[in-house]
Amino acid sequence: MRRSDDFTDAVRGGARSGTRRLVVHLSGADGTGPAHTPLAGLVVSKAVGNAVERNRVKRRLRGLLSSRIGELHDGEKLVVRALPAASGASSAELAGDLGVALDRARRRARR
Known part of the structure; x- marks a missing residue:
């Protein structure tokens, strides 16, 4: 996921669930356009730590998402x-x- 609109759609229009370390926003396919591959994005703010810590967290999460992206349905945004x-x-x-x-x-x- 790269566009700001995609992040906004998922965060504002999706279901939210959280744990102590993560918050997940999942938006279903809107059904208006053609089916497309699911999109996933990360938000790691400066509150997580310095640049080294943020990048370490991003690498770990990207690895976890790459193995779970197949579980998402067409058009879903995570x-x-x-x-x-x-x-x-x-x-x-x-x-x-x-x-x-x-x-x-x-x-x-x-x-």
């Missing part, structure tokens, strides 16, 4: 926002948080 506690977390902890938050967001989106 934004993962890292919270300050993510900087000290291991990849396994981030993977667990991402799984829990994504499952909860899916349940909320179905309602």
